[in-house]
Amino acid sequence: MRMSDLVANYIMRALDESDGNAEIQRNVLAGELGCVPSQINYVITSRFTPEQGYIVESKRGGGGYIRITRVTTDRRSAIMHIVNSIGDKLSSSSAAIMLRNMKDSGIISAYDSALMSAALSDKAYGDTPPQKRDSLRASIFKNLLITHMIINE
Template sequence: MNISDLIENFICEKLDEEKIVELKRNELASFLGCVPSQINYVISTRFTTERGYIVESRRGGGGYIKISRVEVPKSNFHMHIINSIGPSIDYPSVVAILSNMANDNVISLEAANIIASALSDKALSIVSGVTSKNALRANIFKNILINLM
């Protein structure tokens, strides 16, 4: 297991125990035998809003990081996601949202894979320009989510 996975697993275990986890970057780095920048990397890439987390960070002498998992009632889950997509979305964000939905048993893993495939850069290759592709991807994704409601 690499250090990034170790850090992520440690934080996820803490989140399973408590709704909000408050961490001191330097103390956690010392405990896990890594440097604080590795903690920053994991938090910025694996604890994103697309994955259902809220991160609050304060730097300085008594700096800390607060992480909480967004709890959205199942009835509001699709609308929350639709509203968070905005006018465009890139493929990695789509994959993160679908992964979160599958992990929360909102959709099956098979459905997540089918939707991801339909929204991939390869599937949208006929569209030129990243901006146009991401706008089309957002519209298609929102329509899929509306039909899943």
Template structure:
């Protein structure tokens, strides 16, 4: 039941942000993470989840974020070619990627047509916990990020 409730709030937040983006006219929206969390009576990490899954580069958005007291989130709607999209994803991966994030990134890239579906599934298997079983748990997210970056670079 809890998962369904979380998915419901994610849909509400995403819908609200999409409406606000549509109203801006220029495809740029700036919001306060804290105010948004307060409006939807959720934790700020829920806002982060919506940003990473619904407003990702693979879906045609660039999200800039600044944390702290005056932290904000700026969402920009963009149209980019396949190579630009892949490079943006590569550059935004960071040093560590957890498995749910890898799953979302690869799913979004496949959905956007930047990766073939069979390659996305294969890559997900390659960075999954079964494949990384010999890697100590505390290093898996780092290895996962390295593997993702290297394979995605070959796709550019």
């Protein structure tokens, strides 16, 4: 398992164990996991964003901490928030992270996540020029999410 996955899993467990609120000290966590503090920053800035349903606060200094809060909203609002946050382009890795977060928070099922993942993977865009894949993926993902929301109302 990659270090970024270990860090993300650690934070997700902390969030699950504390009702959606986790407070970590970057240097302490880095020491526990055997990584450098910048890897903790990378995971937080890439996987725990407002677009993915998290609020991150930090206090720097000796007693500093990073507080991560999972935002809970109803399913429809969460999906619309995600649709509005996607933008014009979406990488395969960003789509995978968003799907994982949506599945983990119960917005979509594991089955729906697997189907969407297949539709958003680079393999699905075989003959599409690489420079057009991210914009096509963003459009398809938005349509999949809106359709999912309508069907499951």
